Amino acid sequence: MTKAIFAAGCFWGVQFYFDQISGVTNSTVGYIGGHTTDPTYEDVCYKSTGHAEAVQLEFDDTIVSYKTLVEQFLYMHDPTQIGGQGPDTGDQYRSAIFYFDSHQYEVAKQVINNSKSSFNKPIITELVEAKTFYIAEDYHQKFAERTGRGICHKPFKQM
Secondary structure (H helix, E strand, O other): OEEEEEEEOOHHHHHHHHOOOOOEEEEEEEEEOOOOOOOOHHHHHHOOOOOEEEEEEEEOOOOOOHHHHHHHHHHHOOOOOOOEEOOEEOHHHOEEEEEOOHHHHHHHHHHHHHHHHHOOOOOOOEEEEOOOOEEOOHHHOOHHHHHOOOOOOOOOOOO
16 A cells, blocks of 8 residues: 545545545544654644644555545645635644655646646645654544534545
8 A cells, every 4th residue: 555645724624535535545634744742632733833634545556546646635625725724724734745755746746736727826735755644633533424524625526
């Protein structure tokens, strides 16, 4: 399995969206991109940890390509919104792609460049090398699926 990490606002809805894509075999919500070790949800929400709420995916690249995942990522949220997503504001809700290697970086960069004309404002999605991914607390895992709440991204669109 291949891994990918995306941050597009509240991780509940991001996880719910990606779980609908054929070829995504596992998803885990957590925190990445900050400067503190072992952050908790409270740390990320109320302190300056620098971490983003994100979803780590495992996917079968014979079924779904990384390019398709990046395209879905750009579709599901507003990659032009600075300082959060929708009503969720703060650095922890930023738009970011955390890449594992040069291939993922180049694919993400190309998809972003090819998508610029689809938006009225500049895409501000960060491309950041993936470092330590901290798994979020159990009650956050599959939250939208379990509760029906937290689904605030666009409805799933088959690509």
